[in-house]
Amino acid sequence: MTSSVAADPLPATPLEFQHEALELWVMRVADVDPAQLDPSVLDRNERLRAARLARPDDRLSYLAAHILLRQLVGAWLDLPPQNVAFLRELCPRCGAPHGRPALDSPSEPLHFSLSRSAGLVLIGIAPTPIGVDVEIVPPPETIAEVSELLHPIERKEILSAGSSRRAHVFTTIWARKEAYLKGIGIGITADLAADCLGAAEQATTLPGWTVISLPIAAGYAAAVAIAQAPNHNKGPAREHLRLQGTHDVILPNRRQR
């Protein structure tokens, strides 16, 4: 199929995982040439959302993230970006249509998740449901306020971290929690103490899910949550979920898409 839109791939960098079926891409919005961002590849909802963003850097980040998502998913499906159709799943908590974004093509075994924070975009694509989150380290007031809402073990991890590590430990926990809550499709809920994700660098398992931290850039924390496949054979096995070394978003080698 040929595209009517000339869409150069945006400058995203892949994180190398030891599981070929899971793709993680990170992009620095500052590396994107705004002239590359053609909003006509977006659907009506995405264009309306972009238009409602008053701050130019928010709009740029939104456009870059959603065009990159279309390019990556389109590459998997062999479709031009503008032909990828999305929907919102029903929220597993209340049934309203604000659950996980998904492909409007239920027969495709392809899932994705997107996150944006302070000039970084993180996108995950996998054969089973996935959630990703990237967070810039927040100010101390936010850390103090939100820590109170977390699981007791997480609160203890934050309090027992030395003052130089406390912000990093908090942000790591928060990214892991949000990746998991996005994976299950609920998003940030009233009860942030319900599940313990912790600040460990290695994989944590919760029923049906594996959550792992992603060291992607100084001053940020990031994480991915991946659902196990129903038959436990198709999804990424826990022992495969290890990053090959540490990564920085300035990595020069870009994979061809």
Ligand SMILES: CC(C)(COP(=O)(O)OP(=O)(O)OC[C@H]1O[C@@H](n2cnc3c(N)ncnc32)[C@H](O)[C@@H]1OP(=O)(O)O)[C@@H](O)C(=O)NCCC(=O)NCCS
């Ligand atoms: C979804 C949510 C976690 C996003 O957090 P955030 O830190 O603001 O933003 P991030 O950049 O990490 O993620 C945003 C992306 O998550 C995705 N997303 C939105 N809702 C989602 C959901 N329910 N599940 C999984 N992913 C979701 C979208 O792709 C969104 O991208 P967009 O805003 O560019 O369209 C947060 O906005 C939230 O919890 N919202 C409320 C959900 C809610 O109403 N829950 C109650 C259910 S009854």
